[in-house]
Amino acid sequence: MSEPPFSVIHLRDGTLGKLVRLYHEVTSTNDLARTLAANNAPEGTTVVSEKQTTGRGRNGRPWFSPPGGLWASIILRPTDDGNIPLVPIACGVAAAKAIIDVADVKIGLKWPNDLCVRQRKLGGILVERSYTESTTGALIVGIGINVRNKSSDLPPDLATTAISLRDLGKDVDPLHLLREILGEMEIRYEPVGSRKTSDLLDEWRKLSSTLGRKVVVKSNRGSYCGIAVDIDSTGALMIERSDNSIVAVSSTEALEAKTDGIL
Ligand code: BTN
Numbered sequence: 001m002s003e004p005p006f007s008v009i010h011l012r013d014g015t016l017g018k019l020v021r022l023y024h025e026v027t028s029t030n031d032l033a034r035t036l037a038a039n040n041a042p043e044g045t046t047v048v049s050e051k052q053t054t055g056r057g058r059n060g061r062p063w064f065s066p067p068g069g070l071w072a073s074i075i076l077r078p079t080d081d082g083n084i085p086l087v088p089i090a091c092g093v094a095a096a097k098a099i100i101d102v103a104d105v106k107i108g109l110k111w112p113n114d115l116c117v118r119q120r121k122l123g124g125i126l127v128e129r130s131y132t133e134s135t136t137g138a139l140i141v142g143i144g145i146n147v148r149n150k151s152s153d154l155p156p157d158l159a160t161t162a163i164s165l166r167d168l169g170k171d172v173d174p175l176h177l178l179r180e181i182l183g184e185m186e187i188r189y190e191p192v193g194s195r196k197t198s199d200l201l202d203e204w205r206k207l208s209s210t211l212g213r214k215v216v217v218k219s220n221r222g223s224y225c226g227i228a229v230d231i232d233s234t235g236a237l238m239i240e241r242s243d244n245s246i247v248a249v250s251s252t253e254a255l256e257a258k259t260d261g262i263l
Pocket of ligand 1: 027028029030052054055056057058059061063065070071072073114123124125126141142143144145
């Protein structure tokens with residue numbers, strides 16, 4: 001079992017956030033959540049750390065996680081495998097809605113779920129699947145948001161592409177933001193399980209900063225260039241190429257997604 005938290009709090013009623021384990025420092029909250037999931041921690045168990053020593057982003061990139069940010073991982077136990085690809089979309093929309101409500105900033109979702117403000121990255125979501133022999137598979141939803149940390153304290157390459165709520169003049173308590181995110185997640189997670197997903201996809205479309213723009217998406221299948229025209233019912237990005245053909249690229253196969261004019 002993992003090291004003990006310095007505190008366990010009840011952040012909200014409902015499944016998500018009933019049990020929140022708080023740490024001062026961890027390697028990655030996703031690592032801890034994975035260990036807890038393997039030890040049968042219930043759905044909704046959440047791990048939060050003030051800092052991470054080896055936080056990770058999508059596609060193996062490091063994720064710098066100094067004190068002041070929101071670094072959290074939530075254990076989900078979806079019963080319907082079919083809609084798992086939509087979980088990252090649901091979490092991205094939930095985080096965007098919560099940030100808009102709490103901090104009153106305009107968020108753009110860069111496909112699949114980068115949280116952007118003024119064309120800079122405020123946060124991101126890393127969903128990992130966890131299988132063990134003793135339990136049914138769990139999903140670990142890792143959420144990283146620059147809240148009270150300053151982007152100027154990040155390494156030089158990130159200092160110009162990242163942004164924090166503090167940089168935007170917003171003083172937000174990371175745990176308060178987490179509570180709101182979990183509430184928004186709970187609303188959107190249930191419909192994903194029962195396959196009622198059209199409202200979620202519409203919400204994503206409205207928040208998207210990718211649709212209508214020129215994109216280049218790299219995947220193991222190759223590199224796709226064109227205009228992002230929509231997402232399909234699985235959350236895959238639909239790209240219209242110069243020959244008018246449409247290709248759909250799923251977020252799980254995308255290694256890199258660049259949007260013209262954004263990051
Ligand atoms: C991305 O690349 O955009 C995803 C970033 C996800 C970072 C969060 S911070 C909490 C959790 N623990 C990690 O190691 N990563 C995620």
